[in-house]
Amino acid sequence: MSTIATDQVFMGRQVTEEAQPDEIRRHLTTHRIAYDGQTGQVYKIWLLNIVMNIFTLGIYSFWGKTRLRQYVAGAFKLNKDRFEYTGTGKELFVGFLKGMLVFFVLYLPFMVASFIAPDAVWPLVFLIPFFYVLPVALYSAWRYRISRIQWRGVRFELDGSVMKYAGIFLWRWLINIISLGILIPYSDIRIYQYIADNAYYGDIAFRFEGRGKNLMAIHLATYSIIIGLFIFVFYGLQLMAASFVTAQMAIGQQDLSFDEALVIFFSNASFFAALTCIIVPFILLPMIRLIYKTALIHEITNHLYAGEIGFKSTITTFALIKLKLGNFLILILTLGLGLPVIMQRNLRFFAQHTQVKGNLETSSIKQTASRKPADAEGLHAVMGLDSGFI
Amino acid sequence: MALTAFEARFFDGKTARPHQVSVELHASRLRISMSGESCSSDWLYKEIVVLQQPIPPQPAMLTSRRNMAMRLYIEPENWFSFKTKLPKTAFPAITLSTRWRSLAGYAGLSVIFVLAAVAAGPRLFERASELIPPSTEIQIGKMALDSSINHPVCAAPQGKAALDKLVLMLKQGITRDIPFNVRVVSADETLNALAAPGGHLIIFSGILKKADSAEEVAGVLAHEMAHLEMNHPMKSLMRNLGVTLTLHMMFGDAGVLSNTAHFAGMIHQLHYSREDELEADKIGYALLEKANIDPSGLTLFFERIQQEETKSTGHSYSNRSDLDEYFSTHPHTEQRINTLKSNATTLKNYRQALDDSEWQALKDICSEQAD
Incomplete structure (x- = not known):
């Protein structure tokens, strides 16, 4: 969810420029991000991708994905100027082949071991490297994507080490489990911190000053409501089981047909109580979590800086709920054919709710020689982590 | 200027x-x-x-x-x-125009490639099933059964002895080295028997209940043993894998289409297993002949199943359309009976598969059960 918010880093358009002394204006100028991608165009690219994937056994997907990324990046405008995606399908394809190779090499010991000792437990040891694969794949995908975006002819970069990121990722994961989820905000912030601290735009380093403790109050509040709802659900399930048993007994005792028993089952009052217990939490639960999500997005956006440029998110929980609920309904009602519409909604939402503050007309930002040639997101694709889309 | x-x-x-x-x-x-x-x-x-x-x-x-x-x-x-x-x-x-042109060429090539893959892929995988060592086959069969069958195993000693006797007689015609492991499981409502890789063979007790003679049971047994003789279970497993992999390669990311792909894959697979069934009927018939057991037992049994079907559902399988037949895993009972009957040449003096007390013991095999 936060991918959208952080994927296409700050883009927008200038809306206010009041007559104020330069020094103050530099800090006050707020640039909005514009997104003018056309749903028709996105559909055209998407459908071509599907058709070509069928004909090419999926190999076209790398070029198709690239085409879509190019279009979407070009549709984002910050202060009159558009973003550009410079990745190529070939890079993605080669990256995928490399990822396959890595995956196979990692998997081979386990395959051999479990062939030698089919019933033993020790071959499972060889699956341990796979814990590392997920974060490594995630970070290398980040690195690739960020380093292929540029604005005003100047590249973004993501430095840092995949192994270090994987270390942090797995360590925070462990902490989350041990603390029973109570320390989740610290983990969220720590992981994001690593990415932000290693990001650059030209020769400007990004800086992140968000703190996990800022999120603790809202996390604990939503967390305890969620636990309360789980208990509610637990008793709801028990009630439901009881009413089902009652209906079943009715079949035996009153010589009812199955249809008639179903009618009894559905008209049973306790069944409806149980239904409420199930349905309400399943709508409420994600919504409550979105309160935290909103706070998280605010924390990570509002405390991010690139030199003197700052960022601001105007996302509200209500808007987020509306977005997610709408996306869910579109997905269900169109049987997946509305995917491009969902993507458009997400991108527009991000553009609408993200602002860039500060003076963008500076001439001091310089292009740097690429810090590190970022490999393409091979493992990421092999593991099927993309939605198969952007 | x-x-x-x-x-x-x-x-x-x-x-x-x-x-x-x-x-x-x-x-x-x-x-x-x-x-x-x-x-x-x-x-x-x-x-x-x-x-x-x-x-x-x-x-x-x-x-x-x-x-x-x-x-x-x-x-x-x-x-x-x-x-x-x-x-x-x-x-x-x-530029779009040149791109479209090259795409058209590429697409044409791809179509040929896909057709070739679909036609040859499953067959290739089928051949690969011959490379799997017997010990692995036994493991796979055990896994498959453990995960799908949880009925109690029938274990009355005399019944088992009678069953083993039938298996021993039918084994004469088997050329592959198969470590047969034949079990009856207690499921009186189930009219089915199945063979899994590695010689595992399960008979549901519904068969024993419905059968009128040991010859009929021998017929079912011979049919399933014939599946194993022809290595059908392993082949179908590999074929399935082949079809799934091929289709996944093709439709991998396409989301909506992958369901269609699965459906197409299923039709493909059913078509094959229908061929397998007819082949197993033929080989099973030969096994019965070799063991000098009256093969008409198999025919009789099918006929009775057909009558049951007609009685319980109000229509016989033979009333169904050809499309239905194509889609069903098992061929028409009627068609199978016809095939079997056409194989019957002359009436011979067959031996009695089991004597009366052995037959009774087999019917009662579920009086003692193990997990």
Whole structure:
């Protein structure tokens, strides 16, 4: 969810420029991000991708994905100027082949071991490297994507080490489990911190000053409501089981047909109580979590800086709920054919709710020689982590 | 002399400083002049690379071969007067027309490749099943059964002895080295028997209940043993894997289409297993002949199943359409009976498969059960 918010880093358009002394204006100028991608165009690219994937056994997907990324990046405008995606399908394809190779090499010991000792437990040891694969794949995908975006002819970069990121990722994961989820905000912030601290735009380093403790109050509040709802659900399930048993007994005792028993089952009052217990939490639960999500997005956006440029998110929980609920309904009602519409909604939402503050007309930002040639997101694709889309 | 001039956006690729420039089109080059500055830069048309053609409202994006980090953005309304001046080399890869043309060729090749893969893939995997060592086969069969069958195993000693006797007789015609492991499981409602890789063979007690003679049970047994003789279970497993992998390769990311792919794969697989069934009938018949057991037992049993079907559902399988037949895993009972009957040549003096007390013991095999 936060991918959208952080994927296409700050883009927008200038809306206010009041007559104020330069020094103050530099800090006050707020640039909005514009997104003018056309749903028709996105559909055209998407459908071509599907058709070509069928004909090419999926190999076209790398070029198709690239085409879509190019279009979407070009549709984002910050202060009159558009973003550009410079990745190529070939890079993605080669990256995928490399990822396959890595995956196979990692998997081979386990395959051999479990062939030698089919019933033993020790071959499972060889699956341990796979814990590392997920974060490594995630970070290398980040690195690739960020380093292929540029604005005003100047590249973004993501430095840092995949192994270090994987270390942090797995360590925070462990902490989350041990603390029973109570320390989740610290983990969220720590992981994001690593990415932000290693990001650059030209020769400007990004800086992140968000703190996990800022999120603790809202996390604990939503967390305890969620636990309360789980208990509610637990008793709801028990009630439901009881009413089902009652209906079943009715079949035996009153010589009812199955249809008639179903009618009894559905008209049973306790069944409806149980239904409420199930349905309400399943709508409420994600919504409550979105309160935290909103706070998280605010924390990570509002405390991010690139030199003197700052960022601001105007996302509200209500808007987020509306977005997610709408996306869910579109997905269900169109049987997946509305995917491009969902993507458009997400991108527009991000553009609408993200602002860039500060003076963008500076001439001091310089292009740097690429810090590190970022490999393409091979493992990421092999593991099927993309939605198969952007 | 300038033919046309328009405003554009320029970035030098060294700094993020934006330049609002005016572009003048000359005969063989364009001149970019920074507004408010005296300096200007000339791009020869033959040096220009079009990175992206305009997709309104997105502008065209150009660079120069002299320095590929530079960017010149030209608005759609100015593009068309300008486009004609550019040589073909300015559009390196992604002009739509050439792309479509090469795609068409590629698509044609791909269709051939896909058809070849679909036709040959499953067969190749089927052949690969011969390479699997017997110990692995036994493991796979055990896994498959453990996960799907959780009925208690029938274990009355006399019944087991009678069953083993039948298996021993039928084994005479088996040429493969199969470690048969035949079990009856307690499921009186289930009229089925199944064979899993590695010699595992399960008979549901419904069969014993419905059968009128040991010959009928022997018939079912022979049919399942014939499956194993022909290595059908392993083959179908591998075939299945082949079809699934092929289709996944094809439809991998396409989401909506992958369900269709699965459905198509299922039809493919059912078609094969129907061939397998008819083959197992034929081989099973030979096994019975070899053991000198009356093969008409199998025929009789099928006939009775058919009557049951007619009685319980009000129509017989033979009333179903051909399409139904194609889609069902098992061929028409009627068709199988006909096939079997056509195989019956002369009436011979067959031996009694089991004597009365052994037959009774087999019927009662579920009086003692193990887990």
